[in-house]
Amino acid sequence: MTQSATWHPGEMHLPQPKMGYALADDALYITRHNDALAYWLGLDTAEIVGQPLIELFPELIGIEGLLQQIAHGQATPVTIPRTYRYLNHNGDQYFDLQLEAFPSAPNHGRLLISMTNVTQQAFQEQRLRQQRNDLLLMSEQLRQANDQLAYLLRRFVPSQVAQKLIDNRNMPQPGGDQHVQASILFADMRNFTHMAESFSPVQTLDILNLYLEVVTDAVWRYEGNLVQIVGDMVMVAFNVPEDQ
Structure with missing residues (x-):
C-alpha cells in the first residue's frame, strides 16, 4: 500500500x-x-x-x-x-x-x-413522495366519505334518484312544473302502544326493529321512497318523479 x-x-x-x-x-x-x-x-x-x-x-x-x-x-x-x-x-x-x-x-x-x-435531490424526492402519499391518503378518505354518503342517500330515496343526485354536480332544486300521479302511504303497527306498555324497553325495540326491517324491505322491493319514520309510523311515497 x-x-x-x-x-x-x-x-x-x-x-x-x-x-x-x-x-x-x-x-x-x-x-x-x-x-x-x-x-x-x-x-x-x-x-x-x-x-x-x-x-x-x-x-x-x-x-x-x-x-x-x-x-x-x-x-x-x-x-x-x-x-x-x-x-x-x-x-x-x-x-x-x-x-x-x-x-x-x-x-x-x-x-x-x-x-x-445528492442531498438536495434526495430531500426533494422525499418531499414529493410524502406529498404523493398525502394525496393518496386524502383521496382514499374522500372515497370512503363518498361511499358513506351514497349509502345513506340510498337509504332515504329510491336508488335511481340517489344515483342521479350523485352523478349531478349541481345542487338539486326543489319544486318544478311536472305533474304526475303519486301515491303516499301512511302505515303503523296495530296495537303497538299496547304492546309497548306490556313489554320491556329492550323487547319493544327488538319488535320495532323487526317490524321496520320488514316494512323497508317491502318499500324498496316496490321502488318506494321511504320519506319518514316516527316510532312505528312510516310515510312512503310511490311514483315520485326523479326530477322532483
Whole structure:
C-alpha cells in the first residue's frame, strides 16, 4: 500500500471537481483521495489513506469480489445511489457512489470511487413522495366519505334518484312544473302502544326493529321512497318523479 498526500482530481483531468474521489489498489485499500471526499467522510488524510475501502464505505461490504473485477476491467461500473451519512457539520447527507476502473490503468487493479452529494435531490424526492402519499391518503378518505354518503342517500330515496343526485354536480332544486300521479302511504303497527306498555324497553325495540326491517324491505322491493319514520309510523311515497 502506498501512502501519499491528498490527491486532487485535476491531476487526472476529471470533470466535476466538486465531487469526492478516491483511488483503491488491487487489495481494495485507499491510496489517494481529494479534499471533498475527506470533508464528506469527516476524516483527515492519515485516517483515509491506507484504510480498507469497506471500512470507509460499509455499503460495499459483501461485493469485494465484484469490486476487484471492476478494478481489472472485468466488470462494468456500478452505481450505488442514495447512500446515507450523518455529518457533524452538515447533518443528514445523501451520496451516490460510482465505482469504476481507473481510466489511466483499467488493467492494473486500480479502482476509482466517485462520491457525489445528492442531498438536495434526495430531500426533494422525499418531499414529493410524502406529498404523493398525502394525496393518496386524502383521496382514499374522500372515497370512503363518498361511499358513506351514497349509502345513506340510498337509504332515504329510491336508488335511481340517489344515483342521479350523485352523478349531478349541481345542487338539486326543489319544486318544478311536472305533474304526475303519486301515491303516499301512511302505515303503523296495530296495537303497538299496547304492546309497548306490556313489554320491556329492550323487547319493544327488538319488535320495532323487526317490524321496520320488514316494512323497508317491502318499500324498496316496490321502488318506494321511504320519506319518514316516527316510532312505528312510516310515510312512503310511490311514483315520485326523479326530477322532483
